[in-house]
Amino acid sequence: MKKNIYKDEVLNRRDELVDLCAKLVSSPSITPPGDTRAVLDIAKNWLETRGIICEVLYLSDQMPNLVATIEGNKPGPRIILNGHLDTMSPMDESQWSVPIFELTKNNGRLYGLGMGNMKGGVAALCMAAFLASKRKELLYGSVVLTLVSDEVRFGPHGSAHLIKSLPKVHGDAVISAEGAGWMSLAIAEKGVAWIDLVASGSTGHASAAKTGETAVAKLSKAILELDKLNDLFVEPPTTLSNSFKIKNDPGFRIAASTGIITAGDARGLIAPQAEAKIDIRIPPGFSLSNLDTEIEKLLAGTGVTASRVRGWEASWTSEDETIVKAISSAIENVRGSVPVRTVRHPASDVMRWREIGVPGVCFGPQPTFSAGIDDYAEADDVIDCAAVYFETIFRYSEKS
Numbered sequence: 001m002k003k004n005i006y007k008d009e010v011l012n013r014r015d016e017l018v019d020l021c022a023k024l025v026s027s028p029s030i031t032p033p034g035d036t037r038a039v040l041d042i043a044k045n046w047l048e049t050r051g052i053i054c055e056v057l058y059l060s061d062q063m064p065n066l067v068a069t070i071e072g073n074k075p076g077p078r079i080i081l082n083g084h085l086d087t088m089s090p091m092d093e094s095q096w097s098v099p100i101f102e103l104t105k106n107n108g109r110l111y112g113l114g115m116g117n118m119k120g121g122v123a124a125l126c127m128a129a130f131l132a133s134k135r136k137e138l139l140y141g142s143v144v145l146t147l148v149s150d151e152v153r154f155g156p157h158g159s160a161h162l163i164k165s166l167p168k169v170h171g172d173a174v175i176s177a178e179g180a181g182w183m184s185l186a187i188a189e190k191g192v193a194w195i196d197l198v199a200s201g202s203t204g205h206a207s208a209a210k211t212g213e214t215a216v217a218k219l220s221k222a223i224l225e226l227d228k229l230n231d232l233f234v235e236p237p238t239t240l241s242n243s244f245k246i247k248n249d250p251g252f253r254i255a256a257s258t259g260i261i262t263a264g265d266a267r268g269l270i271a272p273q274a275e276a277k278i279d280i281r282i283p284p285g286f287s288l289s290n291l292d293t294e295i296e297k298l299l300a301g302t303g304v305t306a307s308r309v310r311g312w313e314a315s316w317t318s319e320d321e322t323i324v325k326a327i328s329s330a331i332e333n334v335r336g337s338v339p340v341r342t343v344r345h346p347a348s349d350v351m352r353w354r355e356i357g358v359p360g361v362c363f364g365p366q367p368t369f370s371a372g373i374d375d376y377a378e379a380d381d382v383i384d385c386a387a388v389y390f391e392t393i394f395r396y397s398e399k400s
Contacts, residue, residue, distance in 0.1 A: 006394075007334050007387035009131055014383060017127050018110065020046055021382065022103035024119040025112035029086050031152035035062045036085040039119075043085070043126060043147055050130045052145075057166065063149035063157040067169060069142060070133045076140025076397045079323075080171035080358075081129060081389060082349055083122040084151030084158060084178075087114035095373045111376040120377035121177025121364035121385060122147060128389035140397035144169055151349055159349040163356065173323035173359050173396060175389060178348040179366025183381055185331060186344035186362035187324055188240060188251065188316030189351060191282040193291055196275065197222050199304045203272040215274040216263050222304035223276055226295065229256040234285040239318040243341040251343025254291075255281040281345060284314040315354040316343075322399050323359050323392075330391035331363070334384050339363075363388065 010017065023046075027039040044054045047068055058064040063086075090100050090113050098104040104111040110120065129145045146169055148158035162169045180186035199222065201215035202208070212218070232254045236244040244251065257279050264271025282291055288311050295306050317324060319341070331339040350360035365381035 004333050004387065004391070006330075006391040007384070010127060010383055010387045010390065013127065017123055017382065017386060018103075018379065020123040020126060021110055021115065021120055024123060025103045025114055026101055028101055029114070030089055031086040031150070033062070034086050034150055034153065034155075036149040037062060037064060039085045040064050040066055040147065043122065046126060047130065047145075050133070052130060052133055057162060058149075059157045059161050065149055065158055065162055066145070066147040067162065067166065068129060068145040069168070070129060070136055070139070071142045072139025072397065073137045074140045076142075077172040078142045078144060078168070079393055079396050080169060080174040080353070081125045081143060081145045082148070082159065082174055082176045083118055083125045083146075084148050084349065085122065086149055086152045087119070088117060088152055091373060097374055105379070108379055109376045110379050110382065111374055113375055115377045116179065116366040116368075116375045118177055118179065118364060118366060120382045121179065121366070124365065124382050124386035125177050125389060127386040128393065131390050132393045135394070139394065143393055144171060148349065154347055159352050163352055170353075170356060171358060173321070174350055174353045175323070175327065175392060176348050176350045176360065176362045177364040177385065177389070178344070178350070178362045179364035180342050180344045180362050181366060181368045183335070183339070183363075183365070183384070184342040185328060185339040186342050186348075187243065187319060188284045189314065189344035189346075189348055189362070190251075190255070190284075191288065191312050191314035192347055193280040193282060193288060193311040194309050195226075195278040195280060195295065196307050196309050197278060197304050199274045200272065201270070201274075203270050206268045206270060209270055214270050216271055218303050219261070219263075219274040219276055222299055222302045223258050223278075225298040225302065226256050226278060228298060229254045229280065229294065232294075234283050237285050237316065239320070240284060240316055243319045244343070249343070251345070252283040252285060254283060254286065255345070282314050283343060284316045286314065288313055312347075312351065315351045317354065317359040317361060321359040323361060323396055326395040326399060327361055327363060327388065327392045330388045330395055333391060334387045
């Protein structure tokens, strides 16, 4: 593989980058409650000691957001680098084989809560922004780094607040360090629909129950009907058709899961009402309106009512956009192979930028679909991500 000047600069600072990962992991920022003050201070101090001026904006003082701007010496586009500071829960701590808030190095992996989702990505973004600032005389336009809170719950305090209150974070393109798994490049992501089901039925003593007449039986039938959504695949939109040609690509499959079921409070009585809360992931090429129609068909005759309590459409960036071409070339240069393009299954903040017409992609060191027990990132992947972001900044700014 030929020499890459961007990766070489990151490799020269490998220990510095890994040390930043360790500091970020050591600062708890679990959502809930989502308090990111301490971890933001770590990132802010790291950047400011390297000459990068940072702003802090917030709706809630416990969920601050960092914005750092690097102005180039030539006019050009503004590229946004986005990452989130909050992490998911560690779940059952007893199942972890390493300390949760301490970086553990093992066989090339960096373990610790949030390393995969997404403190490894945040560290890589910080390094890329710093290295870009050292070359700002060659930079067309500007780079804006946004490190946000409240992403895990997809709440209003993070990127949503910045986009609403600070026009300069709109930019011309956005890169999120949110990983799509296996170092693939996500140019699209599924939408989300939260559906509440409510069933009513016969009441009385359990000894009076009849087949199919109880609320729980009706609800169970409805849940099994919605489970059929998991077998549905859709065709990619035309602006993605060149990137996705595999039959039954999982990125274009609807995914439906029942998260919560509630009914009665006594074993010996028939519950008069039963409820279920459903999460449905909608691929590009299938709208919320399409989903509403499909649900209506599936639930016809069950006697169960369905209501959508929250939802947003799938979003994607055309494969012909400059940011897609720029980061694809950078990934190939840094890693030596053309990146696999994919649809990200969970939501990301890039959706918020696409909503205002800004193209964006997700690329980060998260090793699989989502973080969990023994959360980790490959050290080499964190290095490569920093190099990719660094190179993409200049590729994008020169081509736009």
